[in-house]
Amino acid sequence: MIRMGLLLLVVPIMVLLGVYFWELGNIRECLFDGGHWDYVEGVCRDTPQPFVSWLQRYPLLVNGGMLLTIIGLILCLAGFYVKRR
Numbered sequence: 001m002i003r004m005g006l007l008l009l010v011v012p013i014m015v016l017l018g019v020y021f022w023e024l025g026n027i028r029e030c031l032f033d034g035g036h037w038d039y040v041e042g043v044c045r046d047t048p049q050p051f052v053s054w055l056q057r058y059p060l061l062v063n064g065g066m067l068l069t070i071i072g073l074i075l076c077l078a079g080f081y082v083k084r085r
Helices: 002-032 059-081
Strands: 036-038 043-045
Touching: 002 036, 002 043, 002 059
Parallel strands: none
Antiparallel strands: 036 043
């Protein structure tokens, strides 16, 4: 139970960070080239674009990842609480 909990505690966070930094790399590349990042379409534009938060663009990924992390935390706590046979 502890192993599954640790897996669910760590993997969703790593996936969220991976996707976030992948997009951040694209945004930085666009800004260094003098463009403006279109957060909704995920492309570089010539005109300024409004900011759209990551939670608004990927609600299932963010909320699902946090839910799996909480489930992993609960499994870890339950694993430490239950005596081994």
